[in-house]
Amino acid sequence: MKTPIHLWIVGVVSLVWNSGGAFDYVMSKTQNADYLANLPAEAIEFLNNTPLWFDAAWAIGVWFSVLGSLLLLFRSRLAGSAFALSLVGLIVSSVYTYGLAEQRTFEAGGTAALIFSIAIPIVLILLWIYARAMTRRGVLH
Template sequence: MKTPVHLWIVGGFAVLWNAGGAYDYVMTQTQSAAYLAMMSDAQKAFLDAGPIWFEAAWAVGVWFSMLGALLLLLRSRLAAAAFGLSLIGLIVSSVYSFGIADRSGLDLTPAQLGFTAAIYVVLVLLWIYARKMTRRGVLR
């Protein structure tokens, strides 16, 4: 089956979108002074207090989403599974971030809440798209 043009468009967008999340993850985990300087003391304290399972879920969310994007471009049916695992990581890390963590001083702006919602929307749409392309035989 010939690869539809939209696969390259969606795959390219997915790689660029996920590159932002990967950059954030790497800069935070390596404790880049320049990157962390953009954060408030409350944001830094929030990240420092995160338990290991939060860190693991965050890593799963970020890296499986990037893997899903790359697998999409490689036309692999495993893209849907990677996006699905990423979604699980996102949900688990959100349980900590929005349900368990001490959020003292972390008042999110409407723009920040909107961006968080956009992460969910984009990831769910990528997962659905990859599943649809697998069913159509585009991803093998």
């Protein structure tokens, strides 16, 4: 089956989108001073006080999203599974971010953080649905 052009578009756009999350993760975990200088003090405090299980869930969410995008571009049926695992990581990390943490990141980050807090799960769910649909159609194998 010929690869539809939309697969390449979705794959590249999702890789760029998810690379933004990977960049944020790496800069935050390596405590890059230039990057962190752009964040409010409350956000830095939040990042410095997260439990290990949050960090693990965040890593799973970020890196499985990047992997899912790459697997889309490689036309692998495992893309859907990667996006599903990323979604699990996002859900688990969100339990801390929006339920258990004293400081909410969207409160510290303002409107932009709130928009990303809404957009990230929507985009991830749509990518998971897309990858599953492409697998059912035989585009991913």
